[in-house]
Amino acid sequence: MTLQLRVYVPPHPLIKHWLGVARDAGTPPALFKSAIKELGRWLTYEAAREWLPTMETTVQSPLSECPATFINPEVPVVAVPILRAGLGLLEGAQTVLPNASIYHLGIVRDEKTLEPTCYLNPFPEKFDPLSRVLITDPMLATGGTIMKAMEELTFRGIDASLVRIISVVAAPPALQKLSVAYPSLNIYTAIIDEGLNSQGYIVPGLGDAGDRTFGTF
Numbered sequence: 001m002t003l004q005l006r007v008y009v010p011p012h013p014l015i016k017h018w019l020g021v022a023r024d025a026g027t028p029p030a031l032f033k034s035a036i037k038e039l040g041r042w043l044t045y046e047a048a049r050e051w052l053p054t055m056e057t058t059v060q061s062p063l064s065e066c067p068a069t070f071i072n073p074e075v076p077v078v079a080v081p082i083l084r085a086g087l088g089l090l091e092g093a094q095t096v097l098p099n100a101s102i103y104h105l106g107i108v109r110d111e112k113t114l115e116p117t118c119y120l121n122p123f124p125e126k127f128d129p130l131s132r133v134l135i136t137d138p139m140l141a142t143g144g145t146i147m148k149a150m151e152e153l154t155f156r157g158i159d160a161s162l163v164r165i166i167s168v169v170a171a172p173p174a175l176q177k178l179s180v181a182y183p184s185l186n187i188y189t190a191i192i193d194e195g196l197n198s199q200g201y202i203v204p205g206l207g208d209a210g211d212r213t214f215g216t217f
C-alpha cells in the first residue's frame with residue numbers, strides 16, 4: 001500500500017501502555033474509558049506539535065524583559081468528536097486544548113452494510129478557513145465514517161492540511177481512502193493494525209469502542 005498522507009505512530013511508552021489496557025478484553029468499561037482518555041491526551045499532545053499556531057511577544061520576568069511564545073488566541077481551534085466513541089478521546093484532548101470549540105458530529109455505521117449515516121451535524125455553514133481542526137475517533141476501519149466527517153468539514157471551508165485526526169487503531173482500508181482523497185492530511189494513531197474481519201471489525205483491534213466505553217453490550 002502506498003500512502004501519501006502522513007500517519008504518525010508516536011513511539012511513546014504511555015501510548016503503548018494505554019493501548020495495551022484498551023486492547024485487553026478483560027478491561028472493564030470504567031478502566032477502558034480511562035485508557036481512551038489517556039490516549040486522547042497523549043495523541044493530542046503529539047498532534048499539537050507544528051499545528052497549534054503561536055505568536056511571539058515579550059514579557060517582563062522578575063529580572064528583565066524577555067521573549068515569550070504564546071498560543072495565538074486569534075486562530076480558532078476546533079475539536080470534532082465523532083459520536084459516540086470519539087467522546088472518550090475528546091476528554092483527554094480537552095486537557096491539552098482547554099479552549100477548543102467542540103462540535104459533536106454524530107455518525108453511526110450500519111452493522112450489516114457498514115455504510116455510515118450522519119444523525120447529528122451542528123457545524124456552521126462556513127468555518128474560519130484558518131481553523132485548526134482536531135477530529136477524535138478511536139477506530140478507523142473501513143474508513144466510511146472518517147471520510148464522511150472529512151467531507152462535512154472540507155465542504156464548509158476547512159483545509160485538510162490544517163486537520164489532525166487522532167485515533168487509537170487505524171486499519172489499511174481507512175488509511176488508503178484518506179490518502180487518495182486528502183493527501184495533505186495528518187493522522188496520529190496508537191497503532192496500525194492488519195485489517196478487518198468479515199463483520200468490518202479491526203483485527204486484532206479492541207472490539208467495539210463505543211460499546212466498551214459506554215457499557216452497552
Ligand SMILES: O=P(O)(O)OC[C@H]1O[C@H](OP(=O)(O)OP(=O)(O)O)[C@H](O)[C@@H]1O
Nearest residue numbers: 083084085108109141142143144145210
Ligand atoms: O471506519 P468505519 O468502518 O466507518 O468504522 C469506524 C466507526 O465505527 C465506530 O462507530 P460506531 O458506528 O460503532 O458508532 P458508536 O461510536 O456510536 O458505537 C467507530 O467509533 C468509528 O466511528
Ligand SMILES: O=c1cc[nH]c(=O)[nH]1
Nearest residue numbers: 141201202207208209
Ligand atoms: O473494530 C472496530 C471497527 C469499527 N468500530 C469499532 O468500534 N471497532
Ligand SMILES: [Mg+2]
Nearest residue numbers: 208209210211
Ligand atoms: Mg459502535
